[in-house]
Ligand SMILES: Nc1nc2c(ncn2[C@@H]2O[C@H](COP(=O)(O)OP(=O)(O)OP(=O)(O)O)[C@@H](O)[C@H]2O)c(=O)[nH]1
């Protein structure tokens with residue numbers, strides 16, 4: 450299974466509603482907390498206009514999008530990290546995800562029960578973040594207890610203990626680990642711990658067209674204005690045409706709140722893709738034009754393994770054309786070659802987003 454984004458939040462904030470709309474799967478969405486018991490997984494295509502453009506020059510018979518998985522996870526409540534609600538098992542579901550979409554209720558409606566009885570998005574955000582933090586704290590503390598019985602003088606054990614103590618200090622200060630500067634080897638060490646606050650996270654604000662909702666959204670936006678956090682305010686229930694847009698405050702300081710009234714689910718998918726630090730490369734020909742998902746920074750040899758393990762085993766080299774060059778030359782291979790825009794790359798080449806690749810291999 451590929452990369453997974455988990456939709457996380459308090460009960461009854463609209464997670465399953467969003468998930469259903471995105472996947473067209475019919476998951477029960479009821480007006481009572483804990484409606485979602487089993488995590489539901491949806492595989493959603495990452496619509497990328499570049500595929501259509503590439504295939505139009507090659508007259509490809511088929512276009513195959515890459516995809517991303519969404520998990521509809523049941524609501525967390527205060528105390529989940531110590532087992533409240535259906536706490537621990539839900540946290541376990543989040544551990545399996547590569548990124549967290551934190552959904553926050555920003556609409557008033559007396560008919561929709563709120564587990565804490567009033568609508569307060571800031572409090573709700575803090576509750577969820579605190580549970581994620583406490584869960585990590587408990588994982589780290591368990592590790593320290595476990596290492597009591599092994600030789601703490603061993604160099605790698607000592608290093609590990611120091612790192613875990615550093616994590617504990619940050620967590621106790623309320624700092625999620627994704628905000629802490631860690632080295633590549635720290636990340637490598639922490640991988641097996643599946644720490645929740647280390648996972649990339651973005652907020653989805655479930656808003657509506659009413660003024661009070663807009664006030665709530667504005668408040669959340671200003672709360673995070675100095676942080677490098679992606680926030681996506683959406684209206685999922687009113688069926689009003691919108692151009693939803695995501696905001697990353699470091700890139701974009703102003704935002705038109707009147708402009709969130711028509712959902713574009715692909716915004717969520719694209720943001721999820723960005724959050725996971727993924728890139729797309731293409732394989733293209735008359736049979737099919739296809740998009741493939743790769744982690745940023747991966748080599749072309751690794752990329753070849755996505756297509757077939759034989760490609761990776763017998764990898765010789767690859768012919769690479771960047772998407773923009775391909776379009777500039779209208780897909781004319783002869784012109785592309787003459788202009789020197791078809792590069793021959795060896796196994797250490799780092800694949801760039803939009804590369805169109807032809808692998809040469811020997812089995
Ligand atoms: N008015 C309004 N109602 C909403 C909105 N989003 C969801 N709802 C309703 O709120 C109720 C709960 O929605 P769900 O999508 O089941 O909530 P959930 O977050 O998945 O809840 P759990 O699975 O219990 O954690 C349903 O009755 C939805 O129809 C919204 O934006 N506005």
Ligand SMILES: [Mg+2]
Pocket residue numbers: 464465466478484485521522523524
């Ligand atoms: Mg649900």
